[in-house]
Amino acid sequence: MSFDIEKFVIIDNHAHSILKDLAVLDEIGFRQCFSESRCLNILQDHVNKSVHYMSMLDHLLRIFGLKSEQEFLAFRMKQDSAQFVQMLWDNVSLGALVIDDGYNSGHAMNLEQLSKISGRPIFLCRRMEAIMESSILSAESFKEVLSNYKKHLLSSSKRKPVALKTICGYRGGLSLLDPTEKEAERDFDKIKKSLGETKTFRIEKSPLYHFLLRKSFEYAGQAELPVQIHSGIGDDDADLVECNPALMQPLFRDRRYSKTRFVLLHCYPYVREAAFMCSLYSNVFMDLSLSISLASPSSAMLIHEALSTAPSTKLLAGTDGHSCPESHWFGALNWKRGLSHALFEMINSGLVTQKEAEEIGALVLHDNAIKLYKLEGLA
Numbered sequence: 083m084s085f086d087i088e089k090f091v092i093i094d095n096h097a098h099s100i101l102k103d104l105a106v107l108d109e110i111g112f113r114q115c116f117s118e119s120r121c122l123n124i125l126q127d128h129v130n131k132s133v134h135y136m137s138m139l140d141h142l143l144r145i146f147g148l149k150s151e152q153e154f155l156a157f158r159m160k161q162d163s164a165q166f167v168q169m170l171w172d173n174v175s176l177g178a179l180v181i182d183d184g185y186n187s188g189h190a191m192n193l194e195q196l197s198k199i200s201g202r203p204i205f206l207c208r209r210m211e212a213i214m215e216s217s218i219l220s221a222e223s224f225k226e227v228l229s230n231y232k233k234h235l236l237s238s239s240k241r242k243p244v245a246l247k248t249i250c251g252y253r254g255g256l257s258l259l260d261p262t263e264k265e266a267e268r269d270f271d272k273i274k275k276s277l278g279e280t281k282t283f284r285i286e287k288s289p290l291y292h293f294l295l296r297k298s299f300e301y302a303g304q305a306e307l308p309v310q311i312h313s314g315i316g317d318d319d320a321d322l323v324e325c326n327p328a329l330m331q332p333l334f335r336d337r338r339y340s341k342t343r344f345v346l347l348h349c350y351p352y353v354r355e356a357a358f359m360c361s362l363y364s365n366v367f368m369d370l371s372l373s374i375s376l377a378s379p380s381s382a383m384l385i386h387e388a389l390s391t392a393p394s395t396k397l398l399a400g401t402d403g404h405s406c407p408e409s410h411w412f413g414a415l416n417w418k419r420g421l422s423h424a425l426f427e428m429i430n431s432g433l434v435t436q437k438e439a440e441e442i443g444a445l446v447l448h449d450n451a452i453k454l455y456k457l458e459g460l461a
């Protein structure tokens with residue numbers, strides 16, 4: 083029996099850009115790309131003894147014929163950046179990426195630079211919170227916030243977004259308030275008063291924030307832009323208990339958002355909850371991105387669990403790669419490995435035929451993303 087999805091092109095539906103200075107990473111900087119911890123001791127003494135990191139490094143050393151992490155770090159420093167990125171991403175047939183450019187934006191390449199260096203189509207996913215914060219800071223009145231926010235959220239002037247993203251999981255969790263416009267306006271007045279002359283502002287769970295979030299979901303539905311939602315694991319500012327995607331069930335049931343398509347990102351350890359949501363609601367989708375890298379020894383199991391209840395039309399591949407191109411490469415590698423194993427097991431158990439497994443592979447690795455985000459030039 084021949085069943086091989088190694089050559090399938092993968093469309094990465096959730097990732098971030100790479101560093102402008104991507105060659106210059108020391109041991110800690112490189113390990114940070116494969117850990118959500120900012121604790122120096124974890125990065126110094128524990129990440130390198132984590133199975134996902136050990137297997138990632140081992141694979142890289144075999145590709146380049148090197149012997150140690152130190153040797154690899156010295157080697158990558160001497161490489162031509164464009165060639166290095168393209169070699170790695172070709173190695174796993176990473177064809178195109180949807181990039182959330184709100185992460186590390188001062189140090190990361192912009193989307194044009196990333197497209198040039200990688201030789202790949204790059205699509206924009208726009209973060210809602212950054213637009214909210216700047217709209218609130220610059221507005222004199224609540225009315226002005228509403229109109230500025232909508233205009234900037236949906237703007238195509240520099241680049242047309244293919245998706246929007248919320249990190250509300252990091253800013254108070256996934257159970258959303260449902261404030262009235264009056265309550266949001268009162269909250270705006272209160273926030274403006276407390277800001278005074280301050281030029282920076284971080285939006286946190288509040289009536290104004292959740293009013294704007296809910297407005298965004300309506301706008302996204304009208305503009306046919308899918309909304310990505312951070313759920314499950316992420317960095318330390320996210321309260322993991324509050325990031326359970328099941329907390330969003332009232333939102334998925336709400337008829338006001340029936341036209342809005344939601345994509346649950348990461349999901350771990352709530353993969354079952356997310357997959358079940360996908361099976362219940364036609365407008366809910368999921369990826370496993372960060373989980374597929376950080377829990378890579380379980381990638382086949384996670385994909386198997388997701389496909390146990392989520393229709394295969396609902397699962398999307400993503401790497402959550404950021405900063406160094408090895409992280410995107412590793413995510414894509416694990417998708418292919420994990421998906422192959424999960425589908426093999428399903429064939430061997432008589433659950434699907436080989437042809438059906440290949441169809442599922444194509445849906446998950448590229449077709450679902452192309453259709454959902456309407457990725458031009460890839461269909």
Ligand SMILES: [Zn+2]
Nearest residue numbers: 097098182402
């Ligand atoms: Zn991310």
